[in-house]
Each structure stands twice: as structure tokens, then as C-alpha cells.
Amino acid sequence: MYDSDIYNAIDTAIGNKSDIVFVSYSILDETDEKIRYTLQKIMEEYNREDWITPVYSAVRELISNGLKANAKRILIDEGVIKDTDPVHEIVRKLRTVLNERAVLEYGIKKKKKSLSTRVYFLFSPEGLIIKVINNLPLSENELKKIHDRIKISSKYDNIAEFFMDYPDPAAEGMGLGLCMVLTLLKSIDIDHNNFTFTTDGVEKTCAEMRISLN
Ligand SMILES: Nc1ncnc2c1ncn2[C@@H]1O[C@H](COP(=O)(O)OP(=O)(O)O)[C@@H](O)[C@H]1O
Numbered sequence: 001m002y003d004s005d006i007y008n009a010i011d012t013a014i015g016n017k018s019d020i021v022f023v024s025y026s027i028l029d030e031t032d033e034k035i036r037y038t039l040q041k042i043m044e045e046y047n048r049e050d051w052i053t054p055v056y057s058a059v060r061e062l063i064s065n066g067l068k069a070n071a072k073r074i075l076i077d078e079g080v081i082k083d084t085d086p087v088h089e090i091v092r093k094l095r096t097v098l099n100e101r102a103v104l105e106y107g108i109k110k111k112k113k114s115l116s117t118r119v120y121f122l123f124s125p126e127g128l129i130i131k132v133i134n135n136l137p138l139s140e141n142e143l144k145k146i147h148d149r150i151k152i153s154s155k156y157d158n159i160a161e162f163f164m165d166y167p168d169p170a171a172e173g174m175g176l177g178l179c180m181v182l183t184l185l186k187s188i189d190i191d192h193n194n195f196t197f198t199t200d201g202v203e204k205t206c207a208e209m210r211i212s213l214n
């Protein structure tokens with residue numbers, strides 16, 4: 001399929017309010033541009049151009065989390081990361097595969113192992129639902145940690161405030177990214193209850209944003 005066909009297909013899908021899905025294997029792939037285009041078209045339709053950037057930034061962060069979780073799984077399978085590694089060691093090893101060249105290599109490995117991150121744009125009567133799904137489950141413990149982080153982050157209006165309380169988010173394992181997602185949504189008046197994280201415990205983790213448009 002040519003790119004122009006893809007953009008036409010996106011326009012048609014938005015016109016018909018049909019579901020749209022993008023599949024991503026690495027943060028450098030060409031789906032980014034299409035995701036931004038899709039968001040732009042949808043927001044233009046609702047005269048919400050000012051929402052394009054905050055929502056796109058949130059989606060990108062969630063995609064990168066999904067891709068990172070998948071990359072981490074590969075590193076564990078390859079024995080590069082061990083269960084006994086301290087958190088900072090895991091973060092360091094993950095960083096080495098997230099540099100540009102390695103991202104491509106690991107993107108390819110992920111494709112082989114069918115580890116993907118999918119972005120869904122779903123139209124509902126209330127507005128837009130965006131789901132970012134990566135095909136690995138979360139343990140109960142991991143899910144709880146994420147829920148705790150979301151709860152803490154929801155109290156902040158911007159990441160700078162969060163930084164004051166948690167000056168070293170990586171070391172604290174606090175998660176600057178999720179805080180950014182929440183504050184971005186807050187900045188466009190989307191309450192934190194419209195952002196949820198779920199797992200089926202078997203084969204997927206889903207981050208969902210509900211964006212009311214009318
Ligand atoms: N899709 C996901 N699958 C598994 N774990 C995730 C996912 N999204 C987030 N997490 C967990 O939540 C943590 C916090 O995410 P985030 O705030 O974006 O911080 P960071 O990406 O810097 O680690 C991650 O470190 C990871 O442990």
C-alpha cells in the first residue's frame with residue numbers, strides 16, 4: 001500500500017467513524033507520522049486543534065512504554081537482564097537498546113517474536129477512545145504499582161511540581177512519563193478517571209484514554 005493510499009484510508013475511516021489501528025514495533029517507525037495525522041484530522045473535525053499536541057504527546061509516551069516493556073521482555077529472554085538485577089541496572093541496560101541504532105535492531109527482533117504495540121482510535125457517542133496495547137501481560141504487582149503512580153500523579157498540575165516532590169523519578173521508580181500523560185490530559189480538562197490501565201493477565205496490557213468531543 002502506498003502512503004497516499006494510507007492517508008486516504010485514514011480520511012475515509014474518520015469520515016465513517018470506523019475504528020483505526022496502527023501497529024508499531026519500534027519508536028523510529030513510520031507509524032508516528034500517521035498517528036499524528038489521524039489525531040490532527042479528528043481534532044480538526046471537532047475544532048479542537050489545540051488538543052492535537054497534548055494528546056499526541058500522551059499517545060507517544062504510552063507507545064514508548066509499550067515498546068519498552070516488550071524490549072525488556074526480549075532482554076530477559078536473552079539473559080541480558082536478570083531477575084536479580086537492581087532497578088538502576090535494568091534501566092541502564094534498557095537504555096542501551098533504546099538508542100537509535102539498537103531500536104531498529106530490537107524493532108526487528110520484536111517483529112520476529114510478534115511483540116508489538118498497537119494504537120486504536122475508536123469512535124464512541126461521547127467522543128474518542130484511544131487504546132495503546134502491547135501484547136504482554138502485567139503481574140498484579142506491576143499493575144498495582146502503575147495504579148499507585150497514576151493516583152499520585154493525578155494530584156499534580158504539571159511535571160515541574162512533581163519534580164519538586166520526586167527529584168529523581170528514575171531512581172525512585174516514580175515514572176515521569178505517566179505523570180506527564182496525566183498532566184497533559186489535565187491541561188485539556190480531561191479528568192484522570194478517563195485514563196485507565198488494565199491487563200488481561202495473559203497476553204495484553206492496555207492504556208486507555210477517553211476524550212470527550214462534542
Ligand atoms: N505498557 C506497559 N507494560 C508494562 N509496564 C509498563 C507499561 N507502561 C508503564 N509500565 C510501567 O510503569 C512504569 C512507569 O512508566 P513511566 O511513568 O512512563 O516511566 P518510564 O517510562 O520512565 O519508566 C514503567 O517503568 C513500567 O514499569
Ligand SMILES: [Mg+2]
Pocket residue numbers: 061064065177178
Ligand atoms: Mg515512559
